[in-house]
Amino acid sequence: xxxxxxxxxxxxxxxxxxxxxxxxxxxxxxxxxxxxxxxxxxxxxxxxxxxxxxxxxxxxxxxxxxxxxxxxxxxxxxxxxxxxxxxxxxxxxxxxxxxxxxxxxxxxxxxxxxxxxxxxxxxxxxxxxxxxxxxxxxxxxxxxxxxxxxxxxxxxxxxxxxxxxxxxxxxxxxxxxxxxxxxxxxxxxxxxxxxxxxxxxxxxxxxxxxxxxxxxxxxxxxxxxxxxxxxxxxxxxxxxxxxxxxxxxxxxxxxxxxxxxxxxxxxxxxxxxxxxxxxxxxxxxxxxxxxxxxxxxxxxxxxxxxxxxxxxxxxxxxxxxxxxxxxxxxxxxxxxxxxxxxxxxxxxxxxxxx
Amino acid sequence: xxxxxxxxxxxxxxxxxxxxxxxxxxxxxxxxxxxxxxxxxxxxxxxxxxxxxxxxxxxxxxxxxxxxxxxxxxxxxxxxxxxxxxxxxxxxxxxxxxxxxxxxxxxxxxxxxxxxxxxxxxxxxxxxxxxxxxxxxxxxxxxxxxxxxxxxxxxxxxxxxxxxxxxxxxxxxxxxxxxxxxxxxxxxxxxxxxxxxxxxxxxxxxxxxxxxxxxxxxxxxxxxxxxxxxxxxxxxxxxxxxxxxxxxxxxxxxxxxxxxxxxxxxxxxxxxxxxxxxxxxxxxxxxxxxxxxxxxxxxxxxxxxxxxxxxxxxxxxxxxxxxxxxxxxxxxxxxxxxxxxxxxxxxxxxxxxx
Numbered sequence: 001x002x003x004x005x006x007x008x009x010x011x012x013x014x015x016x017x018x019x020x021x022x023x024x025x026x027x028x029x030x031x032x033x034x035x036x037x038x039x040x041x042x043x044x045x046x047x048x049x050x051x052x053x054x055x056x057x058x059x060x061x062x063x064x065x066x067x068x069x070x071x072x073x074x075x076x077x078x079x080x081x082x083x084x085x086x087x088x089x090x091x092x093x094x095x096x097x098x099x100x101x102x103x104x105x106x107x108x109x110x111x112x113x114x115x116x117x118x119x120x121x122x123x124x125x126x127x128x129x130x131x132x133x134x135x136x137x138x139x140x141x142x143x144x145x146x147x148x149x150x151x152x153x154x155x156x157x158x159x160x161x162x163x164x165x166x167x168x169x170x171x172x173x174x175x176x177x178x179x180x181x182x183x184x185x186x187x188x189x190x191x192x193x194x195x196x197x198x199x200x201x202x203x204x205x206x207x208x209x210x211x212x213x214x215x216x217x218x219x220x221x222x223x224x225x226x227x228x229x230x231x232x233x234x235x236x237x238x239x240x241x242x243x244x245x246x247x248x249x250x251x252x253x254x255x256x257x258x259x260x261x262x263x264x265x266x267x268x269x270x271x272x273x274x275x276x277x278x279x280x281x282x283x284x285x286x287x288x289x290x291x292x293x294x295x296x297x298x299x300x301x302x303x304x305x306x307x308x309x310x311x312x313x314x315x316x317x318x319x320x321x322x323x324x325x326x327x328x329x330x331x332x333x334x335x336x337x338x339x340x341x342x343x344x345x346x347x348x349x350x351x352x353x354x
Numbered sequence: 355x356x357x358x359x360x361x362x363x364x365x366x367x368x369x370x371x372x373x374x375x376x377x378x379x380x381x382x383x384x385x386x387x388x389x390x391x392x393x394x395x396x397x398x399x400x401x402x403x404x405x406x407x408x409x410x411x412x413x414x415x416x417x418x419x420x421x422x423x424x425x426x427x428x429x430x431x432x433x434x435x436x437x438x439x440x441x442x443x444x445x446x447x448x449x450x451x452x453x454x455x456x457x458x459x460x461x462x463x464x465x466x467x468x469x470x471x472x473x474x475x476x477x478x479x480x481x482x483x484x485x486x487x488x489x490x491x492x493x494x495x496x497x498x499x500x501x502x503x504x505x506x507x508x509x510x511x512x513x514x515x516x517x518x519x520x521x522x523x524x525x526x527x528x529x530x531x532x533x534x535x536x537x538x539x540x541x542x543x544x545x546x547x548x549x550x551x552x553x554x555x556x557x558x559x560x561x562x563x564x565x566x567x568x569x570x571x572x573x574x575x576x577x578x579x580x581x582x583x584x585x586x587x588x589x590x591x592x593x594x595x596x597x598x599x600x601x602x603x604x605x606x607x608x609x610x611x612x613x614x615x616x617x618x619x620x621x622x623x624x625x626x627x628x629x630x631x632x633x634x635x636x637x638x639x640x641x642x643x644x645x646x647x648x649x650x651x652x653x654x655x656x657x658x659x660x661x662x663x664x665x666x667x668x669x670x671x672x673x674x675x676x677x678x679x680x681x682x683x684x685x686x687x688x689x690x691x692x693x694x695x696x697x698x699x700x701x702x703x704x705x706x707x708x
Binding site (some may be wrong): 003037150152154171174175177178179182183184185186187188189190191206207208211212213214215216220223224225226233245246247248250252254255256257258261263265274291293296298299300301302303304305306307313314315316317318319320321324326327 | 438504506508510525528529531532533535537538539540541542543544545560561564565566567568569570574577578579580587599600601602604606610611612615617619628645647648650652653654655656657658659660661666667669670671672673674675678680682686
């Protein structure tokens with residue numbers, strides 16, 4: 001049988017750009033790779049697998065003959081177009097939030113629950129939110145051995161989680177504050193410096209990000225929760241298959257370009273030691289343990305960005321909580337947190353077809 | 355009776371500098387204010403209360419006639435010199451970690467446990483660690499009503515927590531990365547850029563801080579815990595008077611100049627609603643509630659630095675944990691986290707004397 005055809009919808013965005021590089025690096029399971037984008041980007045020529053490919057306009061006929069269609073686009077675009085791709089015969093692998101909590105759509109992390117990808121009554125498979133994905137490989141490995149019951153999570157999320165506008169804004173802000181040694185001393189001086197130099201340029205963040213941290217990501221939900229925090233809760237439950245998992249998350253943006261970090265307080269049904277956790281994590285696929293603080297070894301975003309695995313360190317047995325580990329986990333939010341996991345799901349489908 | 359004499363030991367450091375500004379702003383309870391530092395800084399002239407004062411050398415006789423001696427110096431300097439100040443007749447108010455867990459030394463946050471400052475068998479009163487102090491006023495107010503039982507904390511700590519060398523290093527690093535739009539894309543590129551421009555200049559941080567977060571503060575203790583994380587646990591228990599308080603903390607440095615932030619998951623003995631918490635916190639001294647995310651209102655370091663109160667927002671009732679609130683708290687680590695609280699303790703002692 002010939003190799004399956006792949007469509008990449010949203011090929012010109014922050015995640016799409018990383019996707020093209022990932023598709024060029026991984027074992028090549030694809031025949032044709034069709035790049036698709038909105039009117040603004042159609043006609044551009046992008047390089048994938050070393051060849052220039054012209055970006056095609058997003059329209060129903062672009063999915064004819066496509067086996068797998070990946071969507072790296074906003075929720076509303078996926079909500080409209082993934083079903084169209086399916087109606088034209090493709091399996092849709094969607095990286096937006098449009099279908100993740102739909103009971104008829106599997107939410108898949110291949111190393112954790114790849115088996116559920118085959119049951120897809122709507123022809124759609126969802127890729128989890130980047131913050132959730134950062135910790136799933138590591139927590140999935142621990143859960144298999146000790147049964148996770150509780151998670152308290154605080155995030156340190158990168159600007160690129162808000163797409164290319166987030167990256168551009170952080171660089172713009174750093175250009176203003178980078179040479180200024182007088183900032184960060186009085187309330188409002190970072191805001192004033194940015195207002196003077198960047199004026200009314202819109203920001204995807206609700207406060208300055210340079211020299212600051214911003215405890216908000218997403219939209220406001222009931223009870224003062226952000227949509228991002230509820231995604232961490234609801235998607236972790238669905239991926240790990242623990243509907244009763246107790247989760248509290250506080251999501252915070254930090255002045256890092258790419259790579260999310262998470263401080264995780266994880267409680268299990270049975271006792272687990274640090275040595276046992278190290279052993280289970282060392283055996284987990286695509287997880288790297290970096291945990292020797294005496295020698296300055298712990299995961300950081302600057303050491304993680306661009307890498308495929310997620311990194312885990314600072315593994316400590318909680319002193320006052322039974323069966324509980326405190327952890328620090330990093331993962332490139334554009335790779336495992338988005339494009340890489342989507343590519344892995346698409347490869348699961350390709351393996352069924354060939 | 356004449357006004358008491360104050361000595362400020364470590365007047366030229368990061369905390370000492372803020373102390374001089376705080377002493378110039380607050381109601382003036384002091385007669386003479388004597389500034390004291392090591393040989394390197396003795397003889398300098400600094401301004402306090404609008405007047406130039408010459409810095410005197412740290413030697414036993416400098417404490418003669420002193421009523422209260424504040425110490426903003428490293429642990430080993432306090433350990434040696436606070437008892438000398440006491441032997442010369444002063445009450446020592448120490449901002450180092452040397453005496454905080456000594457059962458004969460009260461550890462004081464005036465709004466929370468000011469009453470314990472009078473019992474000081476060694477003549478020494480300790481000022482808490484800056485990370486712990488950031489949350490004590492808010493948690494103390496909540497504890498009085500609902501009895502705190504558990505704390506899970508993740509910190510976002512500013513560079514100035516490592517003193518002036520920390521601030522200088524962050525500014526130096528921002529000078530290198532500020533204009534570079536190509537960094538933060540590949541692992542190691544921030545490290546390489548800093549190595550090229552800053553060479554072997556020593557850093558107080560064990561990894562790059564610009565465009566990064568560093569999950570380490572302090573020294574390594576048993577079980578992989580950092581000294582900073584254990585301070586949060588042990589000092590919270592002592593200040594709040596809850597020896598059995600269950601605490602897990604993960605302490606992380608972020609590229610912010612001044613103001614620590616904390617994501618806090620706090621469990622109480624009795625049920626508490628968000629409205630009740632708002633009410634209790636609004637009535638708490640030196641706590642400001644900033645909690646209207648629909649209008650972009652939440653605490654951030656850039657909006658906090660230079661202010662005396664601590665700020666609290668993102669107050670949410672945990673969805674899956676009974677009697678639990680999730681919170682975000684910010685506080686200027688050089689003011690309430692250090693100099694301001696020390697000044698407040700010194701004023702408690704001054705009030706006894708006058």
